[in-house]
Amino acid sequence: MTTPWSPTDFSAKVIEYYHAHGRKHLPWQGTQDPYKIWLSEIMLQQTQVTTVIPYFERFIESFPTVTDLAQATDDQVMQHWSGLGYYSRARNLHKAAQIIETEFSGVFPQDPETIETLPGIGRSTAGAIASFAFGQPTAILDGNVKRVLARSYAIEGWPGNGKVLKALWQRAETNTPQQETAAYNQAMMDLGAIVCTRSKPDCPDCPLSKHCLAYNSNSIEQYPGKKPKKARPSKSVYWLINIRQEKVLLHKRPPSGIWGGLWALPEVQQKEMSPDQIQQLDPFVHKFSHYDLQVQPLLLSSNADKALVEKNSHPSIMEPAQADWFSLNQLNEIGLPTPVSKLLVKLLEDS
DNA sequence: AACTCGTGGGG
């Protein structure tokens, strides 16, 4: 019977791993600038490191400080997030930058409770910023830490479950050391990303294997518990492609809902145009994590009734979407959903 | 508590 790690021995092993093998040269490391650390933490939410790196570099180049970000337009910010997904992150980031400017005189708050009041920053992200930027002894609990803790202490159940999450936070708080917290937090994520991976973990080389309850009971695969799977629904829509004088008509999507704040092709559920006014392009399926979107792109001929298009493009009369015409160059200055961007690029290549 | 919110990597 294996005895579990004591919190002090656990954190000592983890910190030792940081000095020997931890990641220290990612683009947002080697600085204590809270703005850069904050930006990286937001981009890294549910997004892999290799995906984030080029977005982070471009973003910092265009908006080097929180003041630059606060003063940027919505479209500028969304353009820099285009393709990264979870666009509420970008809208909340922009809002938070303006709050920091107006309510905190441009100075990033240091205590975790205040940091967590900013939009888009939850408990774990607040803990990460407070420890990395300000050296505070705050705990984090991202996917990596959840996996390492669930295995080390054989914490059963899916982390999305409230009780399981509470148990994981309890263990995270207990094990987070008061000293060298930043090194500990970074190393926990490094262990999860490099050694304690979700498939084929490298237990023989893990500094925590000696007292890892899952490893020593040969039940690594049971931890963390898996998310219950559900059927993915499917939606069908038409996208209207209306090109006049080298410009394409786009609509700005409302702030809430899918692709909020991005410019997309006008979308309708049914087509009410006569067949001679439209050309059906190749249909395709865009797969989200929670549903499939079946898209039938419709290329409108130049004599199609524009008024009809406009009418169909506004599902709600109460809240008409913002619409505008964009030239090819202007498409680089706004946020576009990935499938819209791909479709337009393909269309322009063919013509 | 359960659901929503993107996209891409890797098995």
Add this chain to the structure above:
DNA sequence: TCCCCAAGAGT
């Protein structure tokens, strides 16, 4: 190809 899920947060 299909499926899981990533440095989670908001509602």
